[in-house]
Amino acid sequence: MLSDTERRELEDAVKHYPDKRGATIDALLTIQRRRGWISDDTLLEIAQFLEITVEDVDSVATFYNLIFRKPVGRHVAFVCDSISCWIKGCEQVQEQIKTLYNADLGQTSPDGRLTVLPIACLGHCERAPALMIDQDVYGNVTPEKIEQIVEKYK
Amino acid sequence: MERPLTQHIHPDGTTRTLREYVKTGGYSSLQRLSSGLAPKDLQRLVSDAGLRGRGGGGFLTGTKWSFVPMGANAQKPKYIVANGDEMEPGTFKDRVLMEGDPHGLVEGMILAGYAIDAEVGYIFLRGEYHLSAQRLTEAIAEAYAAGYLGKTLPGTDFRFDLHLHASAGRYICGEETALINALEGKRAVPRAKPPFPQTVGLWGKPTVVQNVETLYNIPHIVNQGADWYHRLSRTQDGGTKIYGISGCVANPGWWELPLGTTAREVLEQYAGGMADGVRFRGLLPGGISTAFMTEEHLDLPLDFSSIPPEVGRLGTATMIVLDDHTCPVGFVLNLEKFFARESCGWCTPCREGLPWVAKLLMSFEEGRATSEDLSLLKMHTKWLAPGHTFCGLAPGAMAPLQSALKYFHDDFERHISTRGCPWSKKLSQQRILV
The missing domain is CATH 3.10.20.600 (Ubiquitin-like (UB roll))
Known part of the structure; x- marks a missing residue:
């Protein structure tokens, strides 16, 4: 069941739209921030709050890459693999993450610390390659710097 | 050289507060509205200035506005939407503006809203731009507190509300009709055009969707005029442009x-x-x-x-x-993998064609390609050309491929004749280190 805090946050979000359904993304992101991912039960709670079908909510949830329909680790590392970062060696960055944390793209490290996902251009092309962990963006990343960057995310 | 959009942006990456923004002339354009500049006058001014859409389309802003029904019989509410879904690879100009000077977007939105008599605006921001989201949220709150938003503008009957919508990824949201579906809380697939959003847009109401950089230009045009704006440019299109590399x-x-x-x-x-x-x-x-x-x-x-x-x-x-240490085929493969992944899946040519293109390019890189594969690649540039797909995503994907086949044809051929990629790992490594 939605907690009082969650309910309040959703009530704030729907105020911005003439139709409650407009807040679907806001609702998914808000609840995901608290629960880490969107389970089938969560989907139902959101659908009931927005007064739309579960299928409607899921058609949105499954469309967006920043909505997680499976559990993720305590932190999520997004490796930009678009062209500017590819030219500057994003594949080596990803390889190094795999070596250090034992998680390939789409996987979570065995200790549950880090989920590694590819991401479309992060818009930091002038300091490629770029890496985003949770909400923090790092530029000019080299394989040597990875350990130091990830250190902060326990 | 004048740099109206970026001259005040702090080089250290910090943002500009409302106080700083107002001190350098921010929000002064609204006085022109209070002193009698009518929406139609504003449309004409922006048309005269020759402002063209900075998101890539290059459509004339004044013309775009002119399609919106005006007057007492026009449907209400109307909407103005800032397209801040900056996900085009290699593109980071809107981020620079939104992080560095968020109030410029708020002011641009108020003016664009006024021009089409829209009472509500949304800033549609890509979900990964967390710093932009934070700074825009603060700027919007400051603008409400100062009375630029949410209150009737003195001397007019215009009142404007502005909301920030943070999205959750997916390149296709940058396509204006997909963006409208996304804002309505639906799966973000494009809509058929016509009807165009200017008459039937967000929740069926007249809507204008504009690129962030375009909106930043409007306050300066209002303050300094169309002639000044033309003088900024070296060609017939008005203004400056943020170029990046x-x-x-x-x-x-x-x-x-x-x-x-x-x-x-x-x-x-x-x-x-x-x-x-x-x-x-x-x-x-x-x-x-x-x-x-x-x-x-x-x-x-x-x-x-x-x-x-x-x-x-x-x-x-x-x-x-593209440099000489980078394989052009590998370069284009990266682009086509992106497009294949970001296709929304709505129409068949795009959903099926783009992964096929990516697989063909992969066969070149892995040394399996034949001259037949080269012909297949060329055929795809026709099969996925404009008019064959529901929106512009796949035709856009064919632009770099088609031109690569023209300019780097010998490199494609070399992948076939040498059965693999001539750019060795060592060469790529040297490139990454520079």
Whole structure:
């Protein structure tokens, strides 16, 4: 069941739209921030709050890459693999993450610390390659710097 | 050289508060509205200035506005939407503006809202731009507290509300009708056009969707006029443009320059030329949905009118450089993998065609390709050409492929004859280290 805090946050979000359904993304992101991912039960709670079908909510949830329909680790590392970062060696960055944390793209490290996902251009092309962990963006990343960057995310 | 959009942006990356913004003339354009500039006058002013859409389309802003029904019988509410879904690879100009000077977008939105008599605005922001989201949220709150938003503008009956909508990924949301579906809380697939959003848009109401950089131009046009705006530019299109460059150049970055600056100037004077040890082979002038330009095109003015259609188009003006240590086939493979992944899946040619293209390019890289595969690639540039798909995503994906097949044909052939990629791992490694 939605907690009082969650309910309040959703009530704030729907105020911005003439139709409650407009807040679907806001609702998914808000609840995901608290629960880490969107389970089938969560989907139902959101659908009931927005007064739309579960299928409607899921058609949105499954469309967006920043909505997680499976559990993720305590932190999520997004490796930009678009062209500017590819030219500057994003594949080596990803390889190094795999070596250090034992998680390939789409996987979570065995200790549950880090989920590694590819991401479309992060818009930091002038300091490629770029890496985003949770909400923090790092530029000019080299394989040597990875350990130091990830250190902060326990 | 005047740089109206970026001159006050702090070089240290911190943002500008309302106080700073107002001190340098921010929100002064609203006084023109209070002193009697009517919506139609504002539309005419922006048309005279020759402002064209900075998201890549280059459509005239004044013309776009002119399609919106006006007057007492027009449907209400109308909406103005800022397209801040900046996900075109290689493109980072809107982020620079939103992080550095968020109030410029708020002011631009108020003016654009006024021009079409829209009472509500949304800033549609890509989900990964967390810093922009934080700074825009603060700016919107400041603008409400100061009475620029949510209150009737003195001397008018215009009242404007502005909301920030943070999205959750997916490139297709940048397509204006997909963006409208996304804002309504639906799966973000494009809509059929016509009807166009200006008459039937968000929740069926008249809606204008505009790129972030475009909106930043409007306050300056109102303050300083159409003639001044034309003088900023070197060509018939008005204003400045934020040009950017990434890839193996000495100094990747962005610069606000007169519209019509050439790629050679950006590359050599601003970016300091190629990085040590690599040579120029080509560039995509503005994101990955534009065609390659090579040495022979470097002196073309980069604007919306000077690039011949058979060469290509400006796009977002944030260019990506291909160097001689990078395999052009591998480069294009990266682009097509992106497009295949980001296809929304709505129409068959795009959903099926793009993964096929990516697989064909992969066969070149892995040494399995034959001359038949080369013909298949060429066929795809026709099968996925404009008019064959529901929206512009797949045709956009064909622009770099088609031009690569033209300019780097020998490199494709070499992948076939040598049964593999001639660019060794060692060579790529050297490139990454520079």
